[in-house]
Amino acid sequence: MTQARFDELIHPSTRLTLVATLAAADWAEFAFLKDRLALSDSALSKQLATLEEAGYIATERRLSGTRRKVRARLTDAGRDAFNGHIAALQAIVAEATAPAEQRPV
Amino acid sequence: MDNIAPEQARSALDAADRARRQVAEEVGLPRGYWWGMAAGWVVLGVLGAETPSWLAGMATAAFGAGHSVVASRLLSGRRRTDQVQVSAAVAGRRIPLVVVGMLLALVALTVLAALALDADGAGHAGIWASVLVAAIVGFGGPEILRVLCRWVRA
Numbered sequence: 001m002t003q004a005r006f007d008e009l010i011h012p013s014t015r016l017t018l019v020a021t022l023a024a025a026d027w028a029e030f031a032f033l034k035d036r037l038a039l040s041d042s043a044l045s046k047q048l049a050t051l052e053e054a055g056y057i058a059t060e061r062r063l064s065g066t067r068r069k070v071r072a073r074l075t076d077a078g079r080d081a082f083n084g085h086i087a088a089l090q091a092i093v094a095e096a097t098a099p100a101e102q103r104p105v
Numbered sequence: 106m107d108n109i110a111p112e113q114a115r116s117a118l119d120a121a122d123r124a125r126r127q128v129a130e131e132v133g134l135p136r137g138y139w140w141g142m143a144a145g146w147v148v149l150g151v152l153g154a155e156t157p158s159w160l161a162g163m164a165t166a167a168f169g170a171g172h173s174v175v176a177s178r179l180l181s182g183r184r185r186t187d188q189v190q191v192s193a194a195v196a197g198r199r200i201p202l203v204v205v206g207m208l209l210a211l212v213a214l215t216v217l218a219a220l221a222l223d224a225d226g227a228g229h230a231g232i233w234a235s236v237l238v239a240a241i242v243g244f245g246g247p248e249i250l251r252v253l254c255r256w257v258r259a
Contacts, residue, residue, distance in 0.1 A: 006109070011117065013117070016120055016121055016124075017121070017123075017124045018124075020124035020125055021125075021128055023125070023192075024124065024125045024129065024192055025189050025191055025192055025195070026183070026190040026191070026192050026193075027189070027190055028128075028188065028189040028190075029187075029189065032186075032188035036124075086121060089117050089121075090114075092109055092111055092114035093111050093114050093115050096111030096114075
């Protein structure tokens with residue numbers, strides 16, 4: 001079972017969407033992520049670099065014809081962190097919707 | 106964690122779910138697969154109508170073998186484009202069954218269309234039936250698959 005753990009690194013909205021996108025895929029190309037997140041090249045590169053430094057994603061540079069393509073995938077540590085973060089968010093929502101007498105004091 | 110309001114948590118969960126659904130929409134087969142299938146359909150229709158039955162039978166077997174080679178890579182529905190590979194958990198395991206079921210239904214439609222055209226006195230009924238179904242496969246294959254997947258929640 002996933003342990004709820006709020007992750008400050010993942011929580012910012014752009015990064016959360018980026019990690020959620022990668023969590024639903026085995027891998028995704030830079031162009032796909034850029035299109036889906038509507039980010040500039042430099043903004044996406046920055047987000048990917050931050051997540052890669054934390055060990056949450058791995059990137060791979062491949063030659064496709066004459067073009068160099070970047071492919072990103074979530075690492076096991078990144079997947080654990082994402083699942084833990086989602087569980088933590090769900091816990092916050094559940095706590096708020098629980099009847100008052102069931103809430104921890 | 107304590108300074109996150111429930112509304113913020115809820116909107117973050119919604120954003121994560123939206124991202125997951127965007128990736129799930131990538132499930133499908135490449136356009137080229139459907140046009141290849143449509144071309145094969147017409148070729149088999151012509152061979153079935155214009156050549157001896159042994160040749161049409163061999164062509165059908167070759168088509169089936171070729172399809173199984175391509176299908177082993179594509180039928181999971183996780184590689185519609187070369188930009189993303191949808192995870193197996195998101196794609197589900199029913200896509201290959203849906204595609205095969207759809208192809209069997211299209212074979213039945215071809216036979217029915219050929220019989221109807223033949224009964225109507227049309228020449229080359231088998232060829233026209235295969236052209237009709239090929240057009241459906243080529244132009245509407247991805248959309249039909251998407252609707253079927255929604256129906257069976259694949």
